Amino acid sequence: MSLAPLFDPHRCKRCGLCAHLCPAGALELPSRSAPRLARAQACRGCRTCELICPDFAVSMTEAPAGASVTPLRWDAPASSVLSSVGGET
Numbered sequence: 372m373s374l375a376p377l378f379d380p381h382r383c384k385r386c387g388l389c390a391h392l393c394p395a396g397a398l399e400l401p402s403r404s405a406p407r408l409a410r411a412q413a414c415r416g417c418r419t420c421e422l423i424c425p426d427f428a429v430s431m432t433e434a435p436a437g438a439s440v441t442p443l444r445w446d447a448p449a450s451s452v453l454s455s456v457g458g459e460t
């Protein structure tokens with residue numbers, strides 16, 4: 372198990388700070404949605420994205436190694452945030 376970020380699309384204002392400051396370059400900011408963990412294998416679980424977010428939109432969760440993270444729709448219901456990390460749905 373390793374730590375991976377989850378993004379709350381209802382809190383995220385798409386400022387891009389997390390994607391810019393991620394030391395692993397693991398995040399992408401799609402044009403119309405919250406950031407996504409585009410390169411999950413590169414994520415170091417350092418929590419920079421969680422700590423830097425001014426809107427408290429990032430939370431770290433335990434994710435199985437190599438878990439796929441499904442990009443979230445901007446208007447996705449909150450329940451889909453919790454199921455966006457592979458392994459437990």
Ligand code: SF4
Pocket residue numbers: 378382383384385386387388389390405406423424425426427428429
């Ligand atoms: S830092 Fe927070 S508000 Fe800004 S894009 Fe990342 S998750 Fe969204």
Ligand code: SF4
Pocket residue numbers: 376392393394395396397398408413414415416417418419420421
């Ligand atoms: S936990 Fe660290 S390495 Fe992983 S996405 Fe966030 S800032 Fe990047």
